[in-house]
Amino acid sequence: MSFKCDICGKGKSVGMQVSHSHIRTKKSWLPNLQPVRTVVNGQSKKLLVCTRCLRSGKVQRVVS
Numbered sequence: 001m002s003f004k005c006d007i008c009g010k011g012k013s014v015g016m017q018v019s020h021s022h023i024r025t026k027k028s029w030l031p032n033l034q035p036v037r038t039v040v041n042g043q044s045k046k047l048l049v050c051t052r053c054l055r056s057g058k059v060q061r062v063v064s
Contacts, residue, residue: 003031003048004031004048005048005053006047006049007049007050007053007058007059008050008058010031010050011031012028012031013029014029015027015028015029031050032050033050034049034050034051034054035047036049036059036061038060038061039062044062
């Protein structure tokens with residue numbers, strides 16, 4: 001299972017972390033993914049969804 005949003009496809013981004021003395025090291029940033037139970041094609045399914053998709057209403061949560 002990849003660490004990507006199942007709705008928008010947002011995934012890990014990489015770059016350089018730069019210290020005060022300008023020493024550069026590789027760093028990765030992970031999206032804020034939440035496991036959410038949703039309805040997909042009439043069936044309840046568990047998805048990994050980023051918080052931006054949750055907040056914008058692209059996903060309808062199942063209330064249990």
